[in-house]
Amino acid sequence: MINNKTIAVVIPAYNEEKQIGLVLQTMPEFVDRIVVVNDCSKDKTESAARKFAKELGILELPENIKPKLDNNIYNKANEIIEEWNKEEIKYFVPAQVVHENPNDRLVIINLLKNGGVGSAIARGYKWAKDNNIDCTAVMAGDGQMDPDELFSISEPVINESIDYVKGNRLSHKSAKALMPRKRFVGNSMLSILTKIASGYWHISDTQTGFTAISNKALNQLDLYKIYPRYGMPNDMLVKLNIENCTIKEVPIKPIYFIGEQSKMKIRKVIPRISWLLVRSFFKRIWVKYLHKSFHPLFILYHMGISLLLVSIPFGIKILMKVFSQTDANPVTVLAFALLFISGFQSLLFAMWMDMQDNDRLFKN
Numbered sequence: 161m162i163n164n165k166t167i168a169v170v171i172p173a174y175n176e177e178k179q180i181g182l183v184l185q186t187m188p189e190f191v192d193r194i195v196v197v198n199d200c201s202k203d204k205t206e207s208a209a210r211k212f213a214k215e216l217g218i219l220e221l222p223e224n225i226k227p228k229l230d231n232n233i234y235n236k237a238n239e240i241i242e243e244w245n246k247e248e249i250k251y252f253v254p255a256q257v258v259h260e261n262p263n264d265r266l267v268i269i270n271l272l273k274n275g276g277v278g279s280a281i282a283r284g285y286k287w288a289k290d291n292n293i294d295c296t297a298v299m300a301g302d303g304q305m306d307p308d309e310l311f312s313i314s315e316p317v318i319n320e321s322i323d324y325v326k327g328n329r330l331s332h333k334s335a336k337a338l339m340p341r342k343r344f345v346g347n348s349m350l351s352i353l354t355k356i357a358s359g360y361w362h363i364s365d366t367q368t369g370f371t372a373i374s375n376k377a378l379n380q381l382d383l384y385k386i387y388p389r390y391g392m393p394n395d396m397l398v399k400l401n402i403e404n405c406t407i408k409e410v411p412i413k414p415i416y417f418i419g420e421q422s423k424m425k426i427r428k429v430i431p432r433i434s435w436l437l438v439r440s441f442f443k444r445i446w447v448k449y450l451h452k453s454f455h456p457l458f459i460l461y462h463m464g465i466s467l468l469l470v471s472i473p474f475g476i477k478i479l480m481k482v483f484s485q486t487d488a489n490p491v492t493v494l495a496f497a498l499l500f501i502s503g504f505q506s507l508l509f510a511m512w513m514d515m516q517d518n519d520r521l522f523k524n
Contacts, residue, residue, distance in 0.1 A: 161190060162311070165294035165318045166221055168193040169310070170284030172277050172369075173301030177203040182303040184212040184266075188310055192219055195267045195287055196301070197255075197280040205301075206258075209268055218263040245290070251384035252286060253279050277369075278392030282383045289378040294318065297372040304415045305370045314372045316408050322523055323377040323405035326363070326393075327370035327412035338414045346430055350394065350437075356511075357437040358397035359444060359518040360407055366394055370412055377405050391433040398440040401518065402448050408523045455517065460510035467503030471496050 161167060169191050173180055180196070187194055194216060196209045253275035258268040269283055281298055288296040295317040299305045309327070316322040329339065330347065339347070347367045354366040371393070380403045387395035400407065445462075449455040474496035481488040 161192060162295070162314060162318045164222075166192045166292075167295050167297065167314055167318075168195055168284075168288045168291075168293040169297045169299055170195045170197060170281055170288065171299055171301045172197050172199060172280035172284065173201065173205050173209070174199040174274070174277070174280070175201045175203045175205060176301035177201070177205050177208045179302045180205055180208050181212065183299060183301055183305075183307070184209065184216065186307040187216070188307055190311070191297075192221055192265065193267055193288075193291070193293065194265055195269060195284045197269045197284045198271065199277070199280040200271050200274040206268060206270060209266070210258075213264060213266045216265045218261060219265050220263045248382070248384055249286065252283050255283055257287070276389035276392075278386050278390070278395070279388040281369075281392060282386040282388075285373070285378055285383050285386075289375065289383070292375065294375050295372055296375075296378065298369055300369050306413055306415060309370070309410075309412050312410050313370060313412070316410070316523075317372045317374045320408070320523070321374070321406075322408045323374050324396075324400050324407045325372045326365075326407070326409055327368045328363075328365045328409040329368055329412055329414040330365040331409075331411045332413055334414060338416050340416065350430065350433055353434060353437045354394045354397060357394070357441040357444065359401040359448075359514055360397055360522060361515045361518060362522045363397070363407065363409060365409075366397065368412070369393060371396075377403070380405065387436060389432075390429050391436045394433055394437055395440060398437075398444050401521065402444055402452075404521060406521050406523055455513070457510045457513040457517070460506045460513065464503045464505075464507030464510055467499050467506065471499035471503060474499065 167190055169187065171180070171183060171194065173196055184194065184196075196205075198206045198209070254272040256270045256272065258270065267287065269287060271280060271283065275283075284298070285296060295314050297310060297314050299307070299310070305327075313325050313327060316325045330344075330351070347365060351364045351366045355361050355363060358366075377400065381399055386392055386399070397407075445458055449458040474492050477492050478488045478496060
């Protein structure tokens, strides 16, 4: 516990038989529940985790029961939410929860089929939400996150009422030296795209999985709709922004070459996440700035993008004339200039408004 608030750590694990012990052995004492989500591993990840059950011990938590709602017309809305929370489990990957003693610190959730890292984290979030955990952190099962930094990740959720806290490895001086070059470049590219898609313009290192989230934020999200694979951190940021959740970044160390084996294929992952971010951007603009509350940036974004797209054929015609060393039609040049400049200006104004509106959600 931190300041009498319960802390859980969700550990997604797929074929981490060799590394899971390192993570469990070094877990800080203030962590109340350690939720290992075994993503249908082909090795002995579950049995490797079970070996540490006795070592991790038991911890009785204070009773945290939600007040029973009176059956009257004023509580109908809350009753519907409670019913949804009970029924949403059917949308998750089927799983078996191993938690024989309610006071055991270690909880193992075995997914009955492989769902991906995003699905594993979402299932762990579901367990934490159902058990009224105040702050839920996420650490990888391969030992690439320093447990000593867990307090700095969780503390803002508890003491500052921040909705979502994420680590930032790129701010560490050793990032360029320690992170594999392909990962560093890919991370930087996806971070730029995620800034635009999510509306959190001040964030970086969007691919880190070292995070903490409040109970309030968990209850605002449809957890089963979280992107199931490696684009999960990016999708999570978009969903949090739509719900106007506050966010904070905490510097953390990059950790590599400790025996972990990356399962991510960069050439496949980057195009998929990029397309996910394009779709997520438009979803955020439509839901947040049209359906929930109208904002002029909705018009400016769409006007800017439309005008730039319409200007492309005129630009191609001009380039063809240049390459063929003939004079371009003045009308074509004028049309291109007007469309491109108007579209570019609209896009810049929309981005500026977007930054201004979301600046309040980023906490230093």
